[in-house]
Amino acid sequence: MNIGSGDVVDRLSILLLKCERAEEKPIEEHGLYMEEYINLRNTYSNFDWDLFLEIAQRVNGIIWDLESALRSAQLDNDPTEVGKRAILIRKINGVRVGIKNLINSLTGQGFKEVKHKDHLSR
Numbered sequence: 001m002n003i004g005s006g007d008v009v010d011r012l013s014i015l016l017l018k019c020e021r022a023e024e025k026p027i028e029e030h031g032l033y034m035e036e037y038i039n040l041r042n043t044y045s046n047f048d049w050d051l052f053l054e055i056a057q058r059v060n061g062i063i064w065d066l067e068s069a070l071r072s073a074q075l076d077n078d079p080t081e082v083g084k085r086a087i088l089i090r091k092i093n094g095v096r097v098g099i100k101n102l103i104n105s106l107t108g109q110g111f112k113e114v115k116h117k118d119h120l121s122r
Helices: 005-021 027-043 049-071 079-107
Strands: none
Touching (some): 005 027, 005 079
């Protein structure tokens, strides 16, 4: 797999959420990312990888929860709440990107993700 270390942690955290919450479990993909995660732990043993993964999973879980009501159309009649959630999702996604960038910076693997000032997830 040829992706940055921050992306490995981010993607694995999302896969763990899917394993917990979704009916269809991404077993094969989970195995591949877990293998890469274990390689990172072995290569950079001085970092607390479980903490990185836990934080990423919590952040992605918050985003997942906020987006859930939007996706299921529960808030279609409440544009104010939709707007509030969209702003919150954007802000929390900034934390998510920051975690990935920190990990990439610490390991020297991957690229810094930069959002254009007009990008919604900035």
